[in-house]
């Protein structure tokens with residue numbers, strides 16, 4: 278694949294307002310106009326390079342958006358105050374009353390809750406499908422379907438979407454394919470594989486320091502203009518705008534993403550192989566036993582590996598909780614939701630990030646109570662980490 282996402286980030290060049298190597302941070306909510314006519318033109322969307330009001334756009338947010346668009350290979354992007362602040366306006370921009378969405382059933386709990394519980398208030402219905410079965414996906418499409426929605430690697434079951442196949446289906450039925458790429462930045466480039474819109478929760482690997490929430494919608498100039506439109510743009514009108522100071526700090530962290538992702542992936546692969554050979558039920562796209570291992574390989578930029586997320590199943594929720602508490606007490610990471618931090622984070626998705634999904638549905642999709650989701654950290658000595666985790670598992674009789 279000739280598309281090199283990390284080179285695109287490396288090649289960003291800034292000459293700040295005062296020659297700074299970092300662009301100056303725009304610390305203003307509103308902007309002056311030297312002529313009233315220019316203000317009018319800006320409202321109408323006809324004055325490139327002019328800023329109106331920071332809920333619409335601001336220089337710092339545009340810098341971050343352009344960097345993320347370069348990473349994903351889209352024309353442009355719009356940053357938001359959180360991942361949900363990117364997902365919800367993108368869906369609301371594309372759908373209106375009477376429309377229908379086909380979505381993967383294994384997605385982040387908040388997105389699931391929005392589709393299942395919130396958006397039906399606007400008469401927008403969703404059919405949830407097993408995204409790994411393209412024929413089932415296609416069969417769920419009806420004449421009102423507008424959007425096909427999935428995560429490249431799903432939360433928390435780590436199912437892998439066949440993006441080229443889904444893009445083909447979307448094109449055939451004139452739908453927009455939205456891919457949430459939060460779990461696999463750099464490893465997978467959904468837009469290059471045919472997705473129309475790529476979304477990230479920047480909160481996770483991209484920012485990487487667990488100090489803020491943030492989101493982005495990457496897409497065509499036309500779609501991003503639509504989101505920002507002062508009359509009917511969902512980002513502009515719903516107002517989940519990222520703060521400029523945050524945009525500047527996320528941009529700085531983005532520059533080390535390639536180094537971090539390589540280390541997360543290296544560590545996760547090491548642990549997944551060890552856990553699997555210890556006899557634990559382990560799910561990681563880098564394992565040959567993963568049903569979509571070959572598919573992931575066919576879509577990935579191999580330098581960045583299979584990502585930092587893995588799951589193990591320790592049988593029961595009680596065991597999962599005991600294990601997580603013991604690992605935290607032994608300073609192996611934090612019992613916390615979210616992902617992409619320098620330390621390992623672990624949680625039991627059934628009772629945390631996926632608790633919005635009813636228990637019966639969790640069962641049907643294979644989300645068991647004993648599942649522990651790991652976001653593997655940047656540990657320099659992962660062998661030491663493994664030995665300590667192994668000892669915790671032995672102490673709790675999870676391993677003999």
Ligand SMILES: Cc1ncc(COP(=O)(O)O)c(C=O)c1O
Pocket residue numbers: 359360361362385387388428432457459460477478479480490491492615630
């Ligand atoms: C895959 C995925 N998408 C979206 C989100 C939502 O992002 P945020 O918490 O930044 O709103 C999350 C959060 O956990 C996530 O894991």
